[in-house]
Amino acid sequence: xxxxxxxxxxxxxxxxxxxxxxxxxxxxxxxxxxxxxxxxxxxxxxxxxxxxxxxxxxxxxxxxxxxxxxxxxxxxxxxxxxxxxxxxxxxxxxxxxxxxxxxxxxxxxxxxxxxxxxxxxxxxxxxxxxxxxxxxxxxxxxxxxxxxxxxxxxxxxxxxxxxxxxxxxxxxxxxxxxxxxxxxxxxxxxxxxxxxxxxxxxxxxxxxxxxxxxxxxxxxxxxxxxxxxxxxxxxxxxxxxxxxxxxxxxxxxxxxxxxxxxxxxxxxxxxxxxxxxxxxxxxxxxxxxxxxxxxxxxxxxxxxxxxxxxxxxxxxxxxxxxxxxxxxxxxxxxxxxxxxxxxxxxxxxxxxxxxxxxxxxxxxxxxxxxxxxxx
Amino acid sequence: xxxxxxxxxxxxxxxxxxxxxxxxxxxxxxxxxxxxxxxxxxxxxxxxxxxxxxxxxxxxxxxxxxxxxxxxxxxxxxxxxxxxxxxxxxxxxxxxxxxxxxxxxxxxxxxxxxxxxxxxxxxxxxxxxxxxxxxxxxxxxxxxxxxxxxxxxxxxxxxxxxxxxxxxxxxxxxxxxxxxxxxxxxxxxxxxxxxxxxxxxxxxxxxxxxxxxxxxxxxxxxxxxxxxxxxxxxxxxxxxxxxxxxxxxxxxxxxxxxxxxxxxxxxxxxxxxxxxxxxxxxxxxxxxxxxxxxxxxxxxxxxxxxxxxxxxxxxxxxxxxxxxxxxxxxxxxxxxxxxxxxxxxxxx
Numbered sequence: 001x002x003x004x005x006x007x008x009x010x011x012x013x014x015x016x017x018x019x020x021x022x023x024x025x026x027x028x029x030x031x032x033x034x035x036x037x038x039x040x041x042x043x044x045x046x047x048x049x050x051x052x053x054x055x056x057x058x059x060x061x062x063x064x065x066x067x068x069x070x071x072x073x074x075x076x077x078x079x080x081x082x083x084x085x086x087x088x089x090x091x092x093x094x095x096x097x098x099x100x101x102x103x104x105x106x107x108x109x110x111x112x113x114x115x116x117x118x119x120x121x122x123x124x125x126x127x128x129x130x131x132x133x134x135x136x137x138x139x140x141x142x143x144x145x146x147x148x149x150x151x152x153x154x155x156x157x158x159x160x161x162x163x164x165x166x167x168x169x170x171x172x173x174x175x176x177x178x179x180x181x182x183x184x185x186x187x188x189x190x191x192x193x194x195x196x197x198x199x200x201x202x203x204x205x206x207x208x209x210x211x212x213x214x215x216x217x218x219x220x221x222x223x224x225x226x227x228x229x230x231x232x233x234x235x236x237x238x239x240x241x242x243x244x245x246x247x248x249x250x251x252x253x254x255x256x257x258x259x260x261x262x263x264x265x266x267x268x269x270x271x272x273x274x275x276x277x278x279x280x281x282x283x284x285x286x287x288x289x290x291x292x293x294x295x296x297x298x299x300x301x302x303x304x305x306x307x308x309x310x311x312x313x314x315x316x317x318x319x320x321x322x323x324x325x326x327x328x329x330x331x332x333x334x335x336x337x338x339x340x341x342x343x344x345x346x347x348x349x350x351x352x353x354x355x356x357x358x359x360x361x362x363x364x365x366x367x368x369x370x371x372x373x374x375x
Numbered sequence: 376x377x378x379x380x381x382x383x384x385x386x387x388x389x390x391x392x393x394x395x396x397x398x399x400x401x402x403x404x405x406x407x408x409x410x411x412x413x414x415x416x417x418x419x420x421x422x423x424x425x426x427x428x429x430x431x432x433x434x435x436x437x438x439x440x441x442x443x444x445x446x447x448x449x450x451x452x453x454x455x456x457x458x459x460x461x462x463x464x465x466x467x468x469x470x471x472x473x474x475x476x477x478x479x480x481x482x483x484x485x486x487x488x489x490x491x492x493x494x495x496x497x498x499x500x501x502x503x504x505x506x507x508x509x510x511x512x513x514x515x516x517x518x519x520x521x522x523x524x525x526x527x528x529x530x531x532x533x534x535x536x537x538x539x540x541x542x543x544x545x546x547x548x549x550x551x552x553x554x555x556x557x558x559x560x561x562x563x564x565x566x567x568x569x570x571x572x573x574x575x576x577x578x579x580x581x582x583x584x585x586x587x588x589x590x591x592x593x594x595x596x597x598x599x600x601x602x603x604x605x606x607x608x609x610x611x612x613x614x615x616x617x618x619x620x621x622x623x624x625x626x627x628x629x630x631x632x633x634x635x636x637x638x639x640x641x642x643x644x645x646x647x648x649x650x651x652x653x654x655x656x657x658x659x660x661x662x663x664x665x666x667x668x669x670x671x672x673x674x675x676x677x678x679x680x681x682x683x684x685x686x687x688x689x690x691x692x693x694x695x696x697x698x699x700x701x702x703x704x705x706x707x708x709x710x711x712x713x714x715x716x717x718x719x720x721x722x723x
Contacts, residue, residue: 010703370698
């Protein structure tokens with residue numbers, strides 16, 4: 001298939017794999033964090049670990065929107081659906097995230113709440129138009145990739161005077177999370193980042209330059225196809241080797257077919273029109289991170305479900321045995337969690353990382369768990 | 376002296392709708408059965424008109440299977456709930472190595488359902504049953520109030536006979552056996568999905584719904600030592616292989632490059648983020664057979680019009696954990712796990 005097969009070519013993969021094996025110094029460790037869940041998924045689904053030498057270790061990052069949503073945020077959505085009686089619209093993965101009282105949005109739906117799975121913000125608007133007597137709330141989650149479509153929906157709702165539509169805004173920012181990862185005392189040791197694919201199409205490569213200049217961490221922005229990931233790993237190894245010979249860390253762009261230095265300015269403007277920075281936002285795993293999330297600007301406050309329904313965020317601790325927090329910080333691997341694959345499975349997730357296919361635990365469980373068991 | 380037939384107004388197959396009375400057991404129901412179902416499914420067993428069909432005894436062991444069909448939308452490219460409900464149940468019997476003989480059909484109709492649609496569905500069932508040579512010999516109709524159904528639900532049951540010497544079962548796969556697949560995967564699921572309200576996209580994808588008993592007969596006749604046959608419907612190829620691995624207490628190793636898939640299906644899965652290994656099929660089968668017979672069986676399959684693109688996709692291995700693994704196109708290894716949750720709602 002055109003535009004897909006080129007990026008999944010097994011022969012090319014072998015070549016890159018051979019180059020990596022030749023250029024990676026076996027005496028050194030190359031600890032690379034793939035920030036995005038999209039990369040985590042690709043690495044697991046295509047079995048890329050088998051194509052890398054032992055010195056290269058991939059560390060899963062927090063770039064999975066469903067994973068970083070804290071329990072209290074899902075609770076808010078469930079309360080809106082059950083207590084305020086709204087039609088709650090959500091992307092599919094969020095439906096299965098465990099919340100307080102052994103609930104999920106899926107279970108709330110089974111118990112009678114009106115929760116609807118949608119594919120785009122346009123579906124949520126349509127539901128609002130079709131149900132003028134009901135309140136419709138869109139559970140807006142995601143990094144910079146999913147924020148512009150939410151902004152479009154808000155502008156459309158305002159233009160149409162749609163009174164029964166609002167959003168529960170949980171849009172978060174990638175660079176803020178990368179800062180947080182690098183700032184954790186005693187946190188994970190990293191030699192470089194595989195930089196986000198889709199997020200970078202919106203924000204460009206420029207926002208990562210600070211990680212190269214101030215933290216001396218090489219960043220290579222990579223597409224989500226398996227060859228993109230392999231090529232980015234090779235580029236990172238070359239940068240790290242050069243750093244070890246007094247070279248400097250830089251931001252490189254492997255994903256030039258979609259990412260520019262300054263990104264999608266139109267989308268950025270749209271987001272800036274509609275949203276403003278929150279002072280602070282709580283992430284699962286990273287805790288409260290300053291200036292790491294967005295809320296609606298005052299002029300769009302009518303569309304803010306938190307204000308409309310007086311819905312307050314209440315922090316709730318994660319399940320005691322769940323290691324999602326440490327896994328999201330890159331400090332632990334999924335298989336180091338005591339309940340991984342036993343109590344916590346994709347059918348019965350305890351932590352959010354076991355829910356989305358981009359979550360580190362779900363990806364490892366679904367695609368890679370044979371490695372510890374059979375080898 | 377013959378009884379004079381009293382006049383009854385014909386069913387309005389153009390504009391009429393199902394009313395509660397059509398399930399109430401009175402004259403309206405009798406008319407629906409006679410004028411629609413019996414007329415379409417016409418065969419001597421059904422024509423007996425009794426509470427059950429009186430059937431001649433067959434020789435061999437009996438196989439019986441039942442399946443409910445709740446697909447949405449009811450009509451899709453390549454088929455509809457009617458022919459699907461015939462094919463699906465015939466295939467379940469055929470996968471036991473049996474010759475399917477008779478079908479039953481039970482309908483749950485929703486008040487307000489259009490007669491025109493019902494007739495289209497019933498005619499499609501009648502054609503599928505006729506083409507397959509498996510008559511629908513008994514049935515039932517119920518009507519539920521509006522809002523308590525989704526147009527029509529159909530449950531079919533099939534009975535067949537399996538001749539002596541044939542034993543196919545999900546627990547018979549052995550390390551070293553080869554895994555064969557009769558054709559491309561994901562066509563049915565993506566055909567249905569592409570026409571679902573709220574998600575419709577234009578794609579030249581046609582459901583593969585088909586009765587497979589003739590293909591199975593050809594495979595059995597060639598004398599290859601077949602261990603397992605199964606049709607990878609809901610949950611797709613991945614789920615079916617995991618079921619077999621679990622039942623047989625074995626592992627499997629697949630080769631991604633050898634699994635046939637139509638390009639539009641691959642493209643549609645790609646942009647919806649679905650894995651075609653988990654997408655439903657309604658006219659494909661998986662065969663597990665002894666290694667020494669695999670090539671011969673593959674030739675027989677490829678010579679049959681329903682399995683021209685048959686492929687050998689992997690082999691059965693010893694594995695205490697029962698993992699179905701796959702060598703990816705990239706040369707890495709991954710698990711092909713059970714489907715977690717539901718990938719798509721209501722496709723068969």
